[in-house]
Amino acid sequence: MINVNEKSKLNLSIYFKNVFSILILAFIIVFFAIQAPGFLSYTSVVNIFRSSVFLVVTGLGATILLVSGHIDLSIGSTMALTCVTFAILTRMGIPLLAGLLISVVAGALVGMVNSFLVVTLRINSVIATLGSLYFVRGIAYIIMGDEPSILPGHENFTFLGRGFIGPVPFQVIIILAIVVLFFFIEKKSLLWKYSVAIGCNRVAATLSGINIKMIISVLYIITGTLAGLSGAILASRLSVGQKFVGEGFEFDVIIAILLGGTSFRGGQGTVIGTVIGAFVVSILGIGLNMMGIASFYQYVIKGIILILVVFFDKLLKDKFLNRLTA
Amino acid sequence: MMDMKKMPGNIYPNKRKSRGLLSRIRMMNEDSIQLITTLFILIVLMLVIYILTPRFISINNISNVLMQVSLVMITGTAVTLLMISGNLDLSVGGVVGQAAVLYAFLARTGMPLGSAILISTISGSLIGLLNGALVSKLKITPVIATLGTMSITRGIAHIFADGTMITAGLPRNFKFLSTTYFGRVPLVLIIVLVIVVLFYFVQTKTTLGRYAFYIGSNPQTSYFSGVRVDNIVTKLYVLSGTLAAFSGVLLASRLGAGDSKMGAGFEFDTIVAALIGGTAIAGGKGSVVGMVIGAFIVGILRNALNLLNIQSYYQMVIMGFVLVLAILLQRLVSEKLAAGSEA
Numbered sequence: 001m002i003n004v005n006e007k008s009k010l011n012l013s014i015y016f017k018n019v020f021s022i023l024i025l026a027f028i029i030v031f032f033a034i035q036a037p038g039f040l041s042y043t044s045v046v047n048i049f050r051s052s053v054f055l056v057v058t059g060l061g062a063t064i065l066l067v068s069g070h071i072d073l074s075i076g077s078t079m080a081l082t083c084v085t086f087a088i089l090t091r092m093g094i095p096l097l098a099g100l101l102i103s104v105v106a107g108a109l110v111g112m113v114n115s116f117l118v119v120t121l122r123i124n125s126v127i128a129t130l131g132s133l134y135f136v137r138g139i140a141y142i143i144m145g146d147e148p149s150i151l152p153g154h155e156n157f158t159f160l161g162r163g164f165i166g167p168v169p170f171q172v173i174i175i176l177a178i179v180v181l182f183f184f185i186e187k188k189s190l191l192w193k194y195s196v197a198i199g200c201n202r203v204a205a206t207l208s209g210i211n212i213k214m215i216i217s218v219l220y221i222i223t224g225t226l227a228g229l230s231g232a233i234l235a236s237r238l239s240v241g242q243k244f245v246g247e248g249f250e251f252d253v254i255i256a257i258l259l260g261g262t263s264f265r266g267g268q269g270t271v272i273g274t275v276i277g278a279f280v281v282s283i284l285g286i287g288l289n290m291m292g293i294a295s296f297y298q299y300v301i302k303g304i305i306l307i308l309v310v311f312f313d314k315l316l317k318d319k320f321l322n323r324l325t326a
Numbered sequence: 327m328m329d330m331k332k333m334p335g336n337i338y339p340n341k342r343k344s345r346g347l348l349s350r351i352r353m354m355n356e357d358s359i360q361l362i363t364t365l366f367i368l369i370v371l372m373l374v375i376y377i378l379t380p381r382f383i384s385i386n387n388i389s390n391v392l393m394q395v396s397l398v399m400i401t402g403t404a405v406t407l408l409m410i411s412g413n414l415d416l417s418v419g420g421v422v423g424q425a426a427v428l429y430a431f432l433a434r435t436g437m438p439l440g441s442a443i444l445i446s447t448i449s450g451s452l453i454g455l456l457n458g459a460l461v462s463k464l465k466i467t468p469v470i471a472t473l474g475t476m477s478i479t480r481g482i483a484h485i486f487a488d489g490t491m492i493t494a495g496l497p498r499n500f501k502f503l504s505t506t507y508f509g510r511v512p513l514v515l516i517i518v519l520v521i522v523v524l525f526y527f528v529q530t531k532t533t534l535g536r537y538a539f540y541i542g543s544n545p546q547t548s549y550f551s552g553v554r555v556d557n558i559v560t561k562l563y564v565l566s567g568t569l570a571a572f573s574g575v576l577l578a579s580r581l582g583a584g585d586s587k588m589g590a591g592f593e594f595d596t597i598v599a600a601l602i603g604g605t606a607i608a609g610g611k612g613s614v615v616g617m618v619i620g621a622f623i624v625g626i627l628r629n630a631l632n633l634l635n636i637q638s639y640y641q642m643v644i645m646g647f648v649l650v651l652a653i654l655l656q657r658l659v660s661e662k663l664a665a666g667s668e669a
Binding site for chain 1 (some may be wrong): 414460464465466467469470471473474475476477478480481482484485489586591594597601607608638639640641642643645646647649650653654657
């Protein structure tokens with residue numbers, strides 16, 4: 001049983017994690033502001049929002065999924081799939097909104113396939129989504145064929161990824177909308193609570209009458225849908241459909257989520273944490289680019305950060321929660 | 327039925343069903359039936375492919391398949407033991423790239439090839455040591471820890487190859503590992519054979535193999551029975567890193583270049599080979615022999631898809647399907663057998 005004292009310890013640990021990630025965020029902003037000239041310019045800030053929209057949108061879906069103790073490695077491939085679909089549908093003359101809707105539904109379908117593998121066939125979620133990572137990428141390749149890239153040829157195609165409303169980039173509005181939606185899900189809906197319950201103790205969750213299969217399926221479909229949406233935004237930002245996009249993106253998403261204090265074993269995680277984590281990862285990418293550091297050093301830096309973050313998370317947990325986890 | 331006794335698993339009782347003689351017999355059957363099922367799948371697959379393209383059974387093509395499969399088998403032996411202990415190594419693909427590039431890089435500087443091979447291989451052992459420390463000392467989940475080192479090793483490969491590949495300025499005998507023959511038998515084949523036999527021995531006859539099964543079945547119980555869990559797990563990670571690096575050296579010497587993209591998706595192939603061979607993702611179950619059959623299934627399938635001129639994108643889809651099918655089939659077999667003994 002978690003008594004009041006331990007519950008406050010749990011909250012304290014989450015609080016410290018958020019403070020930790022905000023500190024990292026502040027640190028890298030100050031660091032790049034000094035090291036990379038022009039980092040705080042308007043263009044660069046717009047750029048940061050533009051690239052973090054993908055991490056925020058897919059990351060929040062993956063967060064609620066990871067809170068339930070499941071993982072989705074196929075998000076990068078799903079983005080490639082919908083990126084290609086959106087461009088092809090627009091080129092075929094289908095109205096922009098309808099094309100967008102169909103692409104997002106395609107993402108939801110990927111989520112359904114994943115939930116079928118994990119829930120119905122009971123395959124370990126790492127292995128199942130590793131399989132669909134290749135499977136979905138293959139479908140994106142098949143749809144696109146041998147063209148180098150797909151030009152949709154529609155003047156408003158780029159609005160989703162490059163548009164402005166007044167001086168505000170449209171992505172900022174997308175980010176706000178998704179974050180507000182997920183705040184609502186986190187604070188007010190049962191879905192998040194059920195997800196935490198499943199992540200903390202699957203058996204207990206089943207015994208208290210939660211329809212585990214249904215909830216996990218819904219979570220996979222949410223993740224797939226949001227990955228689909230961000231694939232469409234990506235197509236619009238690039239203004240072409242490309243099958244290579246999103247390779248290794250699942251890695252960035254996982255770093256962002258873990259930076260935000262979500263536990264890899266499930267049962268713990270916050271919306272605000274993931275949003276901060278997403279900004280840290282995208283600022284890191286942009287800042288390193290502006291400093292002129294070749295992209296291959298970023299592999300090493302990202303890998304080290306991932307390990308450090310998880311290690312720190314572990315330390316905190318030992319400090320505050322060793323009675324709970326023991 | 328005599329060779330049933332040699333099957334792995336029957337001397338390492340699974341924690342769930344170790345009671346009674348009947349369940350023990352069922353246990354034996356489970357492992358051997360699984361092995362026989364996998365072998366059966368392999369034979370059917372070969373027959374179907376032979377009917378589709380008779381070219382499949384030609385000396386040229388068979389040696390081609392063997393070369394393709396050899397790398398998966400070399401790394402797969404250690405990865406199988408690691409997975410038996412309930413761990414996972416996603417960094418093997420990155421390590422292959424790192425070692426391949428390092429081998430080419432060192433050979434280009436004029437270093438004797440022997441020491442270049444040694445240093446590249448040891449670079450993999452170091453990554454394995456890092457993985458082992460992260461997982462067993464810092465208690466980081468294997469998936470996350472090795473995902474991190476996957477990124478790090480890929481980065482190192484890119485740094486040494488300057489983001490592309492090393493082809494120019496390599497010594498004349500750079501490819502000697504893959505071009506040496508004893509009579510008609512390539513050196514690589516002998517190496518593979520030695521490593522597989524060695525690991526079969528490790529798995530069935532040594533304490534390292536036995537402890538891997540213990541730890542995979544129940545790490546806590548193993549710890550309290552005096553198994554040095556951290557030590558064993560670290561050793562297994564070092565083995566997996568070392569053999570992955572050696573595979574990278576072999577790959578570089580086969581292709582005559584060090585490419586920083588080498589080994590992309592290699593972790594997928596080794597894990598799939600082990601899974602098809604009956605290794606449980608949760609640990610406590612598996613065999614090197616099964617992995618060898620699994621590696622052949624994956625390799626032959628890839629080869630056949632190439633012979634049939636199926637484009638690489640369709641291949642990705644088909645491989646994804648095969649993985650799911652193989653896991654389902656195994657689930658079916660083991661559940662059917664477990665149903666009786668647990669009831």
